Amino acid sequence: MANPYQHYLSLHESVDPTKHIIATFALSVTGEPFDQTAGGVAAESSVGTWTDVGLEDKKIWDMLHAKVTDADEKTGTITIAYPLDLFEPGSIPQLLSSIAGNVFGLKEISRLRLLDLAFPEVYVKSFPGPALGVDGIRNLTGVRDQPILGSIIKPKLGLSSADHAKAAMEVFDEGIHLVKDDENLTSMSFNNFYTRVDEVTDRMNEKHYLEIGKAKVYAFNITASYEEMMKRANYVRDKGANCLMMDVLTAGFSGVAGIRNRNYGLMIHGHRAMHAAFTRSQEYGVTMMVIAKLARLTGVDSFHTGTVVGKMQGGKDEVVKINNFLRSDWYGLKPVLPTASGGLHPGHIPDLMHILGNDMLLNFGGGIHGHPDGTPAGARAVVQATYATLLGVPLAQAKESKELQRALEKWQ
Numbered sequence: 001m002a003n004p005y006q007h008y009l010s011l012h013e014s015v016d017p018t019k020h021i022i023a024t025f026a027l028s029v030t031g032e033p034f035d036q037t038a039g040g041v042a043a044e045s046s047v048g049t050w051t052d053v054g055l056e057d058k059k060i061w062d063m064l065h066a067k068v069t070d071a072d073e074k075t076g077t078i079t080i081a082y083p084l085d086l087f088e089p090g091s092i093p094q095l096l097s098s099i100a101g102n103v104f105g106l107k108e109i110s111r112l113r114l115l116d117l118a119f120p121e122v123y124v125k126s127f128p129g130p131a132l133g134v135d136g137i138r139n140l141t142g143v144r145d146q147p148i149l150g151s152i153i154k155p156k157l158g159l160s161s162a163d164h165a166k167a168a169m170e171v172f173d174e175g176i177h178l179v180k181d182d183e184n185l186t187s188m189s190f191n192n193f194y195t196r197v198d199e200v201t202d203r204m205n206e207k208h209y210l211e212i213g214k215a216k217v218y219a220f221n222i223t224a225s226y227e228e229m230m231k232r233a234n235y236v237r238d239k240g241a242n243c244l245m246m247d248v249l250t251a252g253f254s255g256v257a258g259i260r261n262r263n264y265g266l267m268i269h270g271h272r273a274m275h276a277a278f279t280r281s282q283e284y285g286v287t288m289m290v291i292a293k294l295a296r297l298t299g300v301d302s303f304h305t306g307t308v309v310g311k312m313q314g315g316k317d318e319v320v321k322i323n324n325f326l327r328s329d330w331y332g333l334k335p336v337l338p339t340a341s342g343g344l345h346p347g348h349i350p351d352l353m354h355i356l357g358n359d360m361l362l363n364f365g366g367g368i369h370g371h372p373d374g375t376p377a378g379a380r381a382v383v384q385a386t387y388a389t390l391l392g393v394p395l396a397q398a399k400e401s402k403e404l405q406r407a408l409e410k411w412q
Contacts (some may be wrong), residue, residue: 311343
């Protein structure tokens with residue numbers, strides 16, 4: 001039987017990268033020929049369907065059909081070039097509905113993973129990207145030449161707004177630069193969002209922690225319905241705070257872009273909650289690199305990418321590659337501050353800084369609040385470990401740093 005998708009195969013053809021979005025997939029098939037299934041992916045994600053249709057115009061097909069430019073059955077890697085005219089500028093939902101839509105449900109596929117996307121300049125520039133970026137965050141905080149140090153208040157749920165704010169001030173007072181809500185802390189009966197904003201910002205104002213150039217940053221998690229997110233973002237801005245937090249995948253790329261496009265002038269801290277449902281399998285879904293690229297397009301200023309040494313899955317090569325992309329030039333879009341968060345304690349800091357560098361946000365939850373001498377001591381231990389590492393002093397030899405030594409006794 002002839003390959004019904006033969007005309008989607010343009011193997012080894014050179015395409016203009018300025019006029020195409022180029023996707024790389026990992027593909028395995030159930031029984032149909034590999035190249036036929038690769039052509040089927042290109043057809044289903046562009047202009048084709050399972051049978052001939054009378055309305056198909058050859059001129060339109062010639063202009064808009066996707067092309068399989070590489071198909072390596074041995075490795076399972078295929079590359080598909082999509083004409084840019086297939087895509088609505090500035091719309092990630094439409095992009096994903098095309099490239100990562102129905103194709104994942106095709107019966108002839110036993111494995112399909114979107115490995116990477118390469119975008120032309122004109123498409124990238126249809127998005128505003130981050131409002132602040134790395135330089136904006138450093139200008140806001142005045143923190144230079146070292147990682148920005150962050151904390152997540154723990155326990156993540158259960159504290160009252162007042163107790164939550166008290167813990168935030170304790171870590172701020174000891175040298176931590178940023179505190180964030182946890183990904184599932186939004187507005188609960190025991191900790192109402194608006195009350196939490198009031199409690200935190202009132203205390204920050206009392207301590208002059210919102211002064212630009214040496215500000216502390218509090219990331220309030222506004223994730224909710226879009227209407228409620230706008231209401232929460234307006235409230236945070238009106239209270240004089242400086243950061244909105246959004247769970248990028250659960251709020252949706254269009255939700256994040258909508259908040260960014262309203263130009264609140266606030267930092268947007270992006271959390272990747274639920275990413276592993278898409279990224280962790282090596283058989284299905286998308287890679288974390290793809291998620292990171294889309295998050296940067298939508299306009300987050302900082303974004304969780306992995307810890308390498310912490311509790312979250314993600315190897316060194318993958319995390320470093322993602323971080324390097326987020327901080328790189330990308331057709332003029334501002335760079336994003338990568339965030340390491342999850343299972344970190346002060347003893348991890350030398351490895352974190354060695355592997356990930358200084359242009360990072362390092363977040364500590366239990367690694368601060370689980371310190372045997374309490375939250376303030378945990379924050380001091382993180383600061384002590386950072387300065388010791390900057391000075392090239394092994395942590396075990398920083399004997400004058402009592403809180404750090406207590407942390408090492410507990411966790412190392």
